[in-house]
Amino acid sequence: MAKEEHDIIVCRCEDVTLGEIRKAIREGATTLDEVKRITRAGMGPCQGRTCRLLVAGEIARYLGKPVSEILQSRYRPPVKPVKMGDLSVISEEGENSGCKCREEVTGQ
Amino acid sequence: MKTSADAVVIGGGVTGSSIAYNLMKHGMKHVVLCEKDTFASGSTGRCGAGVREQWGSEGNIRICKASIDIFEKLQEELKYDYDMEFVQKGYLMMAYTEKEWEQFKENVEVQHRLGVNAVICTPGEAKQIVPALNTEGMYGATYNSRDGHANPFHTTRAYLKAFERLGGQVNCFTEVTGIEESSGRITKVKTDKGDISTPVAVNAAGPWAAPVAAMVGLELPLYTERHQILVTEPVGHLFDPMLMSFSLGIYCQQTPHGSLVMGIGDPNEPKGYDTGHSWQFLKRMSDIMCRLVPALEGVRVVRQWSGLYTITPDAHPILGTVPGIDGYYQAVGFSGHGFMLAPIVGQVISEMILGKELSIDISDLDLGRFERGDLRVEPSVV
Ligand SMILES: Cc1cc2nc3c(=O)[nH]c(=O)nc-3n(C[C@H](O)[C@H](O)[C@H](O)COP(=O)(O)OP(=O)(O)OC[C@H]3O[C@@H](n4cnc5c(N)ncnc54)[C@H](O)[C@@H]3O)c2cc1C
Numbered sequence: 001m002a003k004e005e006h007d008i009i010v011c012r013c014e015d016v017t018l019g020e021i022r023k024a025i026r027e028g029a030t031t032l033d034e035v036k037r038i039t040r041a042g043m044g045p046c047q048g049r050t051c052r053l054l055v056a057g058e059i060a061r062y063l064g065k066p067v068s069e070i071l072q073s074r075y076r077p078p079v080k081p082v083k084m085g086d087l088s089v090i091s092e093e094g095e096n097s098g099c100k101c102r103e104e105v106t107g108q
Numbered sequence: 109m110k111t112s113a114d115a116v117v118i119g120g121g122v123t124g125s126s127i128a129y130n131l132m133k134h135g136m137k138h139v140v141l142c143e144k145d146t147f148a149s150g151s152t153g154r155c156g157a158g159v160r161e162q163w164g165s166e167g168n169i170r171i172c173k174a175s176i177d178i179f180e181k182l183q184e185e186l187k188y189d190y191d192m193e194f195v196q197k198g199y200l201m202m203a204y205t206e207k208e209w210e211q212f213k214e215n216v217e218v219q220h221r222l223g224v225n226a227v228i229c230t231p232g233e234a235k236q237i238v239p240a241l242n243t244e245g246m247y248g249a250t251y252n253s254r255d256g257h258a259n260p261f262h263t264t265r266a267y268l269k270a271f272e273r274l275g276g277q278v279n280c281f282t283e284v285t286g287i288e289e290s291s292g293r294i295t296k297v298k299t300d301k302g303d304i305s306t307p308v309a310v311n312a313a314g315p316w317a318a319p320v321a322a323m324v325g326l327e328l329p330l331y332t333e334r335h336q337i338l339v340t341e342p343v344g345h346l347f348d349p350m351l352m353s354f355s356l357g358i359y360c361q362q363t364p365h366g367s368l369v370m371g372i373g374d375p376n377e378p379k380g381y382d383t384g385h386s387w388q389f390l391k392r393m394s395d396i397m398c399r400l401v402p403a404l405e406g407v408r409v410v411r412q413w414s415g416l417y418t419i420t421p422d423a424h425p426i427l428g429t430v431p432g433i434d435g436y437y438q439a440v441g442f443s444g445h446g447f448m449l450a451p452i453v454g455q456v457i458s459e460m461i462l463g464k465e466l467s468i469d470i471s472d473l474d475l476g477r478f479e480r481g482d483l484r485v486e487p488s489v490v
Pocket of ligand 1: 146
């Protein structure tokens, strides 16, 4: 692995370097999903907003294809990370009821 | 792509990958695996990847124990250069109803008889294992340190890489569209990229097992059902074992990476192929887990998704041959626990195909059991 590859962080959430991404591509990954599954690039809190274009660019260059032909992975909800404590105060109707303890743990 | 092979494996999830690797390992020369998408793109890449011996039926305990024996040496056997993240930090199975608690105690008796060292815990003892736990309302728990979990992507990829090193061929983005037979023998597997002449076709198509079986005129008693799951941001160490409760319908683990992966069943989930997600899931999950582990209140959910369970009438897989279709094998219908079975299933199915002595008896998991009315019973899925 070249020195600079090892120093360049492509996915800042998960600390994945350019070298790690290039290794996955050399070993056969041809889609963003595969690179993500192998290296974790794009799995962090920002869900690849910063790195996915860079990763797609690397795959495209390696395969000699335009970036638009590289298979994208899906954005998954929630759009921004949400605290579990905040999710649990939403009522079933979708409103904030402010009460976390409507059902007993044993009540199911 | 090869145009002829000794065997074609349909499906690049953990099951197909394990079968393909084991066929090469046991001496087959030309094995081809076809996957319509990328590796682990079906149920495998969406799953919780938990592995446990704590079952209720003898059959399930035996087969899962044999699978864990393989998991323990797999990283080394497959010479994989990434970490498969197989960790054995136990499962804590928590009872919240009296019935569940009585069942757990009976299960442990069967487990002990078969050499599984699970222990029965009072709520206080459970709290010693998981200090972050709020044990209010808990009857008790059982704990087995040999249970654990792994990384489903890397486990599958480890099998595929070892398969390729042995000379096997993996064809991704290659969909099997038909299987041909002649006088009751498999002769050809047809794909959207060309045909492969072969005497052996293995159906490891996960949620699409029924459409693949239909290619040889078989009707499988399977249905698919969505199960939702989420992952949080990585946080400092919270607890070791997988937490699981059937009566609450939940499981939750902290991965080696520090993130928490958790899911909850929904008794009202309709059958089908929907893999969407809902905020109601986030809410139900957060409600229960924040109560069980209050420290989770401040932990942020990063991503939610869903995958499919492929379910049989008795929640046990359908494995092996089908009379009248020589060369057709299947490993399908894992009913929500196929990840943990993949190592042993790959081994036995390949032994079957190669006519070797089977390392474990799976004759009661054949398709014929549904006609015979000889359904398996597992008390430990509520
Ligand atoms: C949310 C969730 C949590 C789970 N948790 C656990 C757990 O903790 N422990 C556990 O043991 N199990 C768990 N499971 C179950 C587990 O995921 C499955 O039982 C297991 O992954 C099945 O693997 P498989 O390889 O048989 O199927 P899959 O992974 O679905 O693989 C089948 C593959 O076949 C391919 N395919 C289908 N049709 C064709 C065709 N015609 N041509 C070519 N390719 C085709 C598909 O694209 C797919 O990749 C969970 C499942 C879900 C959804």
